[in-house]
Amino acid sequence: MEITIRKTTAPRVKPSDETGLGFGRSFTDHMFIMDYTDGKGWHDPRIVPYGPLALEPSTMTLHYGQTVFEGLKAYRTKGGDILLFRPEKNMERLNVSNERLCIPQIDVDFCVKALKTLVDTERDWVPSSEGTSLYLRPFIIATDPFLGVHPSHTYQFIVICSPSGQYYPEGVNPVKIWVESKYVRAVKGGVGYSKTAANYAASLKAQQEAEDAKYTQVLWLDGVERKYIEEVGTMNVFFVINGEVITPRLQGSILPGITRMSVIELLRAQGRTVTERAISIQEVYDAHTAGTLEEAFGTGTAAVISPIGELNRDGEKIILHGNTTGPVARALYNDLTGIQSGEAADTFGWTQRV
Numbered sequence: 001m002e003i004t005i006r007k008t009t010a011p012r013v014k015p016s017d018e019t020g021l022g023f024g025r026s027f028t029d030h031m032f033i034m035d036y037t038d039g040k041g042w043h044d045p046r047i048v049p050y051g052p053l054a055l056e057p058s059t060m061t062l063h064y065g066q067t068v069f070e071g072l073k074a075y076r077t078k079g080g081d082i083l084l085f086r087p088e089k090n091m092e093r094l095n096v097s098n099e100r101l102c103i104p105q106i107d108v109d110f111c112v113k114a115l116k117t118l119v120d121t122e123r124d125w126v127p128s129s130e131g132t133s134l135y136l137r138p139f140i141i142a143t144d145p146f147l148g149v150h151p152s153h154t155y156q157f158i159v160i161c162s163p164s165g166q167y168y169p170e171g172v173n174p175v176k177i178w179v180e181s182k183y184v185r186a187v188k189g190g191v192g193y194s195k196t197a198a199n200y201a202a203s204l205k206a207q208q209e210a211e212d213a214k215y216t217q218v219l220w221l222d223g224v225e226r227k228y229i230e231e232v233g234t235m236n237v238f239f240v241i242n243g244e245v246i247t248p249r250l251q252g253s254i255l256p257g258i259t260r261m262s263v264i265e266l267l268r269a270q271g272r273t274v275t276e277r278a279i280s281i282q283e284v285y286d287a288h289t290a291g292t293l294e295e296a297f298g299t300g301t302a303a304v305i306s307p308i309g310e311l312n313r314d315g316e317k318i319i320l321h322g323n324t325t326g327p328v329a330r331a332l333y334n335d336l337t338g339i340q341s342g343e344a345a346d347t348f349g350w351t352q353r354v
């Protein structure tokens with residue numbers, strides 16, 4: 001399929017202050033769109049000026065949430081090149097989400113090519129200050145104008161781009177995490193492993209209450225026993241106990257993060273033991289009491305590595321690594337951002353040049 005490109009006649013002014021970009025607030029001049037119709041498949045891939053979508057109020061995705069998304073970043077190297085980090089993993093995961101949401105499969109190679117073509121069109125929008133990037137948001141929506149509860153027969157795959165600032169303008173700082181005991185995010189058999197809107201709709205209330213209590217994000221426990229650790233907000237979570245790196249195993253209710261996967265591969269290549277297993281919140285608190293809880297951190301595309309400085313479980317607070325960034329989190333942050341920005345050798349072959 002040939003991707004057609006229609007350039008805007010009214011290019012926007014690019015932000016001059018890259019440090020104040022924040023996250024997800026401004027968008028570039030163009031977007032990628034591709035349509036799907038039953039019997040015809042995916043067709044008409046195109047790059048067009050960024051702008052509002054014309055949708056009927058009956059559009060299915062607006063009512064029943066048949067939609068999936070992804071999130072990845074394009075990084076500017078010191079030499080001016082642009083790198084994507086494991087984009088094929090995002091497109092493969094999109095297909096896993098598609099399968100769960102009854103959305104047709106996409107062609108991974110073609111969609112990686114589409115991402116690259118869009119980023120190439122928006123080259124000048126990729127910021128170059130340290131820690132900045134161009135955030136890419138691919139997503140698919142069900143577009144049938146129909147109010148029956150049924151998978152749609154038509155879809156749109158869209159990619160928009162948002163220049164994003166440094167996640168930690170004052171350096172990597174530990175976050176305070178609220179251990180959620182009232183609400184649950186997902187259960188086995190549900191849609192927890194898919195990147196789909198429903199998971200985020202289900203999380204808003206807990207997130208709001210955590211913020212009201214001055215916590216950054218919530219740590220989700222399993223939906224059945226409220227005992228085992230799942231993940232943190234929009235990040236997977238790791239604990240270092242007695243030298244062993246432990247992360248909850250993937251069993252259907254947790255989002256399989258690409259940063260998580262990369263952290264596991266990186267640590268194992270460095271000779272560290274990483275265990276994917278069930279870990280209860282009690283085990284973490286017991287390890288803290290025993291003095292063997294060394295550090296904890298979250299992993300995700302947005303912050304890459306986010307050290308956890310405090311946990312609060314029903315008012316019982318514990319401070320981790322003296323509320324400072326631990327050595328494992330710090331080394332991982334440096335290693336991963338080094339590869340992503342082209343500063344460090346990419347021995348795993350994780351980056352792709354645009």
Ligand SMILES: *Cc1c(COP(=O)(O)O)cnc(C)c1O
Nearest residue numbers: 234235236255257258259300301
């Ligand atoms: C996207 C996401 C993650 C992190 O995935 P990455 O591929 O590492 O960015 C973790 N948890 C949830 C709920 C997510 O939506």
